[in-house]
Amino acid sequence: SVVEKPALREAVLNAIIHNDYLFMTSPVFEIYDDRIVVLSSGGLPPGLSKDQFFKGRSLPRSRELMRIFTDMELGEQLGSGMQKILRAYPTEIFDISGSFIQATFYYDKEALAILRNQIPEEVSERRASVMKMLSPTALKVLALLMEEGAKTREEIDSALDLSSGDAVVELRGHGLITKESDKYLVR
16 A cells, blocks of 8 residues: 555544634645645644644544544544554654644555556656656756755756746646645655
8 A cells, every 4th residue: 555544544534623624724635646745724722732642632623523523433532543643654744833733644665666667558658748848947857856856946946057937837837846835846
């Protein structure tokens, strides 16, 4: 499996159940070529420390929402869901701030390699035809991001000693890169 499904399921449920809807934002689920990101707003509830969070202590923001999920046998009442996540992943997958909790599930590299070798030929051909249409600058930017990972526009410009603005627009237009915070990365 590319990700541990029980852990991912718990992270998704936790994001929905514990999201602070007073901010008028919904949880965000992003799927990339190498990871899945689960983001909920509100940070930790008042009175809950990071240590308690990782030990599975639960302070639901909405008892009604928690009750609905529990009645549907989707929610855990005693915070045992966190232990399912931590059995499969380290605490470092979490980025906790005052406003958000983000869990990043990187794909298992071996499983990903197997899946990439099973990409249908027509998809590979389509990708190859897009690559042929790219400008030389876009190819340089793409190669840099594939080799070194996420970078800001300024870091790209500095590393390649050029202005990457048009190339970034071109790559984003073809769906080859995406922007996360202020950094660009390969999809």
